[in-house]
Amino acid sequence: MKGLLTLKTIPKDMINEIISLALDFKNGLKVTFPGKKMVTLFYENSTRTQYSFQMAMLNLGITPMSFNLAGSSVYKGETLYDTVRTFEALGVDGVVIRHTQDVYYKDLEGVGIPIFNGGDGTSDHPTQTLLDLMTIYEEFGRYEGLKVAMVGDISHSRVAHGNAEVMKRLGMKVYVSGPEQFKDTTGEYIEIDEAVRECDVINLLRVQFERHQEAMNITKEEYLEKYGMTPERVSRMKKGGIIMHPAPVNRGIEIHNDVVECERSRIYKQMTNGVFVRMAVITMALTGKL
Amino acid sequence: MKGLLTLKTIPKDMINEIISLALDFKNGLKVTFPGKKMVTLFYENSTRTQYSFQMAMLNLGITPMSFNLAGSSVYKGETLYDTVRTFEALGVDGVVIRHTQDVYYKDLEGVGIPIFNGGDGTSDHPTQTLLDLMTIYEEFGRYEGLKVAMVGDISHSRVAHGNAEVMKRLGMKVYVSGPEQFKDTTGEYIEIDEAVRECDVINLLRVQFERHQEAMNITKEEYLEKYGMTPERVSRMKKGGIIMHPAPVNRGIEIHNDVVECERSRIYKQMTNGVFVRMAVITMALTGKL
């Protein structure tokens, strides 16, 4: 299949080439694909990924079509494969998909147009990983030897799983932090206070607090104090260390209100970079490199 | 009213002119209407018709605006007439409408911009009929003398009703097939096994199986075996015969999974042709011919 489904099968060199092209776009490179149309098919809520892909298309002169799940034939039981093949038959040049199902794209063999994975289940979110890498590269000029802590609900996070695999491959040391029940085999466990002291990147993750509150028997304030990013912890961060978060953030749960836009935070910069990595990925797909 | 509401009042010559223009578009004809805007107003679920009209607009340099029913003043009780007149007042150059109500457009007298019917109740779906005709014409080079079987839920199908009227007028012999309770006066009844042997076109229709299962007292497998298109029936089709379906298909009910993209199937070709007939219809409306 063409496009970008997962970074797991993409060699290091290719990842570096994507980031490099994204940086070129950020520095003003202009590429256009007049007359092309792409569609965003989101089977799960999204603001950033959906509109970031649309912005990337617009910047490349591609017309985005926004598939509206409500009001579509999905409610007549049409399968994902048939929906994607329909857009292909209509003449669409690429499809961005987010879906609740892990590795949904295994059902899409036979589709001829590029597919861009906007997140699958709890498994992967390759353009999020790329924008995180771009943000890290801009900050440190390298990946090798950097320490990153994934903090929060690791086990349910496609970002944690997607990032960890690639970051390790690029020579980063990956830790995980947060409540016991969110741990999985993604990385070595580290206490949050040690993480802020030792790690170059604190990669916060969204915690679906309401879903877990009862089992954890803990208030929001206690969660923030115990596992979250407080101004006090920010003050104890390693020299040069940065805070990232895929957003949307839960202010007052995994991150204190005053930390969201503090000097160490790269949260809005990540969003800006997301447009450029998506421009890079689309460009490489439309020129046969992905 | 301008635009295309039903084919019942459109003479044969005009239908041939639309198909001919659609074929020209398929062969590369370029026509643009810079600065024009059109809106798609869908009061019923649709993937193909809605996005096919949007693709047709984009191919003609027209900006599609997608009216989102949820989030609109329709939920404040605004009538269809007032909604359409609003878009006219805003400067929109045409409106595509799908509505649950038969002949909804009789309430739209006084609207000055072209209206394109994207399906009304169980009555009509003129651009679907046109794309079916285009697909048949590409296959056989004529309509006269061809035999078509409409198979499935005839009585609730706007496609069956819309297609039958025009196909008869163009000299085709129209049969209907499927369960007894779906029969109406659309055409002469024919058993499915005779249909595949005798007919040039097997025009399958979507069956809302869940709605009828209890009354029919039948499983999906039994339905497929008794009334549906199986690989075995495909193997007994008339020489040169083709399978059409307006989609979305119900895999394993009216059509076997392996038949959807088999050599005889024109299902995805129909979708591709749909963009071209809609380009033709819009072009003729904007140049005063419809």
Next chain:
Amino acid sequence: MKGLLTLKTIPKDMINEIISLALDFKNGLKVTFPGKKMVTLFYENSTRTQYSFQMAMLNLGITPMSFNLAGSSVYKGETLYDTVRTFEALGVDGVVIRHTQDVYYKDLEGVGIPIFNGGDGTSDHPTQTLLDLMTIYEEFGRYEGLKVAMVGDISHSRVAHGNAEVMKRLGMKVYVSGPEQFKDTTGEYIEIDEAVRECDVINLLRVQFERHQEAMNITKEEYLEKYGMTPERVSRMKKGGIIMHPAPVNRGIEIHNDVVECERSRIYKQMTNGVFVRMAVITMALTGKL
């Protein structure tokens, strides 16, 4: 903050400048902002305001992105501030917002891109006020000395509140009319029959009849007869007087069916003018004047 949040802080001269530019656009002035993108964020149902802003953008060569509340991270609890900042980080050049909360924009300090208020709670709807003023100015060539009656549910109407403040400032005499329980301090009370005899502008307001019917103990027919605009009242209107309504109208409640498009009605003209005032407001914001 940049953009247009309320007219309360906008001096008379600036209001006149906006109307003047809107009239220029109506007379054919062309201005384009190539490459710009704006997003419409509607947290409340809207047809006119939402699509009118989109038409205004298209007329200015700006690409509108339609934020679909359903399917967004708003359902993950993302705040309005974070949603708007996200679009800013993505590179969007302006945001149109409608929100149920009065003065929602007080939470948006720190946003760097222009914000256009498409209606906040029951408080304000500045572009509606501007299009009403433009319609009045086109009709009478002045504001000074004109009498306007706001008729209907004054207390819940952002249009009544927004219009009254500016109209008084421009030298108009503002009355209110309608059922006792809808009165507030917006203007001096006037009986509907006196209003049609004395006022230059009958500014009808939408009545959410179902919500109030029980308390009022009244049928639709009685409401129309007692407080609404009937053909009989139209026949007794002041010479040169006009009827306005922000729409959607409730045919048969605050306005008789035959009055909606009668000779005195400017209801569809208001919608047409709305596109031009929004073009003016966007243009002034993008050139640093708002």
